[in-house]
Amino acid sequence: MSAQADSWDRAALSVGLLLFAPRYLAGAVIRMRASxxxxxxxxxxxxxxxxxxxxxxxxxxLFGGLDLSETLKHGQLIENNGFFNNPCAIMLTxxxxxxxxxxxxxxxQLDRHAGHCFLALDEGAEPDEAAPPALTERLxxxxxxEGKAPAGWAPVPAGTAPVPPRExxxxxxxLEALTMLAARFGIDSLRAPLLALRVARAHAGMAGRNKLHAEDLEAAACLVFPQRATRMPAQEDAEEDAPAPPETETGTDAGMQNTSDLPDGDMLVDAVKALLPADLLAGLVPAGTLRSSQGDGAGQKRKGNRRGRPLPSRPGRLDGRSRIDLVATLRAAAPWQPMRRAAQPSAGGLLIRxxxxxLKRYQEQSDRLLIFAVDASGSAAVSRLNEAKGAVELLLAQAYAARDHVALVSFRGTEGEILLPPTRSLVQTKRRLASLPGGGGTxxxxxxxxxxxxxxxxxxxxLTPTIVVLTDGRANIALDGSADRTHAAxxxxxxxxxxxxQGIQTLTIDVSKRPQPALKALAEQLGGPxxxxxRADARTLTGAVSAALEA
Structure with missing residues (x-):
């Protein structure tokens, strides 16, 4: 059987189990593009x-709230029903x-076990475009x-005499078999073996069995563990993790109770290992090193009352600059109308205090500006400038989704120069970086x-600026242009x-052959990493800058 056909068989089993016990299993992540x-x-x-x-x-x-029109009409608090008032199947598009x-x-809501079934419809195209882990680890x-659906594909149906999974x-x-298997694949969340146990019980119940068999545990492990694995299990793990067999008396009741129908541990490991994603190791990167795919900008978040994404309104006083949230104000006043009307029977209209x-609030996220301050002095100037030019071009190629701008400052001889003003234009960048001077003091x-x-x-x-300093740290020209290392430092x-x-974010990159303690001390004074x-090339610089700034 091909890998593509096997993946569709697993999908058929997953959908069949979900249709059999939707509230018990709570849902699934469906990662497929529109097709x-x-x-x-x-x-x-x-x-x-x-x-x-x-x-x-x-x-x-989502949760319901005040029905403003009905509350004002009847003079008493009337609330709307929210999305979660009644258990239902929810598709998160x-x-x-x-x-x-x-x-x-x-x-x-999933932790409350309120009877909802969540279907997270993930349409991400890149590895870092995925449903949030807080949700996926609970499904x-x-x-x-993979590939096209086979002809006649359909979910696996339940047997003629199914058993409820809870029975x-x-x-x-x-429990021990599923927990040990999860540990061997580096799954540190206890939700995974608990979810696998639920799937195993549903699998047994769908087949009409009232207790778990080896095939139920194997099916559950193959459906739950592969996408959660973080490492490949080593061969020696089987010997290290296998507990010593207990000494029991043959023929006793205790010996009969310890007899188990569990599958061999290596069989389960091999079954799950065969289904691991091909890019498992490539996907294991430190948290925070992947760029967000939402395109919301990478700069600082600033709250205001004029523009940006709406935030929940807050109590406040009108000062001539803030904007009033009329609906929220009426909602706040509505529950008090009967009491205020009783205190002021002659007053007409709504009684507002x-x-x-x-007041309305908004949150605006500014664009980020990466300012490369490149040391163009000395014999290595050409190499450093080429590295910086390549890094600038690579970062600009990624800038459109994250709204990054890039600028380049070069310093050599006795002065510094802005070679590239803040820009997002890749064409303009390549034109200006075509030929850059180098050599001289630092x-x-x-x-x-x-x-x-x-x-x-x-x-x-x-803009939210970030300064990336690229140098070997051997400063020898002071601000007044004199060649004095002490004054220059x-x-x-x-x-x-x-x-x-000034609170400007910085990153100092030491490109000298050996790390310079003076440059490390300068980075501490800059307050950045x-x-x-x-031996950094353009791609190494790009990866280092992205990882350091996104961490």
């Missing part, structure tokens, strides 16, 4: 009568765009079949001064403290 094959899978789940949930849904729609706030709210199935008996040995006033302080001035100017335009330290005091990359 006729995805429609086939979704059509097979039509019996669940799903309700669609958009990632931008408001809290009032565009799950890869689900923010952490909504993911936490949905995860809370047992990851349905992502399927399990033993301590079943200053404590009812709610005016590090002047380069920092130019970068700081550019950062301050960019802040006034709404003191001036560089002083400019570093100025940049740190220090990286020693003696």
């Amino acid at each position: 006729p094959d995805r429609n086939t899978v979704l059509d097979s789940l039509a019996n669940l009568s799903t309700r669609r949930l958009h990632p931008a849904i408001s809290d009032e729609q 565009m799950a890869e765009r689900c923010g952490p706030e909504l993911a936490a709210k949905l995860a809370h 047992p199935f990851h349905i992502a079949p 399927v008996a399990c033993t301590q040995g079943d 200053p404590s009812d006033i709610r 005016p590090l302080a002047t380069g920092l001064q130019q970068a700081a001035a550019l950062a301050t100017q960019s802040r006034g335009k709404g 003191a001036d560089a330290a002083r400019m570093a403290r100025v940049i740190c005091a 220090y990286l020693a990359l003696p």
Whole structure:
């Protein structure tokens, strides 16, 4: 059987189990792009009568809230029903765009075991475009079949005399087998073996069995563990993890009770290992090194009352600049109308108090500006400039989704120069970086001064600047242009403290053959991380900058 056909068989089993016990299993992640094959899978789940949930849904729609018109009409508090008032099957569309706030709210509903069944429809195209982990780790199935659906594909049906999953008996040995298997694949969440146990019980119940067999545990492990694995199990793990067999008396009742129908541990390991994703090791990167795919900008978040994404309104006083949230104000005033009407029977209209006033709030996320301050002095100038040019071009190629701007400051001889003003234009960048001068002294302080001035100017335009210093640390030209190493180091330290005091994010990259303690000390004065990359090429620089700034 081919791998593609096998993936569709697993999808058929997952969908069949989900149709058999939707509330008990709680849902699945369906990672498929829009296509006729995805429609086939979704059509097979039509019996669940799903309700669609958009990632931008408001809290009032999600949990219910005050029905303003009915409350004002009847003079008493009347609330709307929310999405979660009654157990239902919920399809989260565009799950890869689900923010952490909504993911936490949905995860809370799953932890409450309120009887909901979640189908997270993940349409991500890249590895870092995926449904949030807070949600996926609580859903047992990851349905992502490969290739085209086989002719006549359909979910696996239940047997003629199914047993409810909660009535399927399990033993301590079943739990231990699933837990040890999860540990061998580096799965540190205890939810995984618990979800696998639920799947095993559903698998047994669908076949009409009232206790778990080896095939139930194997099916559960193959459906739950592969997408959660973080490492390949070593061969020696079997010997290290296998407990010594207990000494029992033959023929006794205790010996009969310890007899188990569990599958051999290596068989389970091999079954799960055969289904591991091909890019498992490539996907294991430190947390925070992947760029967000939501395209919301990488700069600082700033709250205001004029523009940006709406935030929940807050109580406040009108000052001539803030904008009033009329609906929220009426909601705050509505419950108090009967009491206020009784206190002021002659007053007409709505009775609004200053404590009812709610002001609008917005959150605007600024674009980020990466300012490369490159040391173009000495014999290695050409190499460093080529590395910087390549890194700038690579970062700009990724800048459109994250709204990054890039600028380049070069310092050599006795002065610093802005070679590339802030831009997102790759064509303009290549034209300006075609030929750059190099050689001469190292005016590090002047380069920092130019970068700081550019950062301050960019802040006034709404950008969030980050200075990336690329140098070998051997400063020998002071701010006044004199060739004095002592004064040059003191001036560089002083400019570093100025940049740190302004709260500008920095990253110092040491490109000398050996790490320079003086440059590490300068990075501490700048208040940013220090990286020693003696043989860095453009791609290494790009990866280091992205990982350091996103961590």
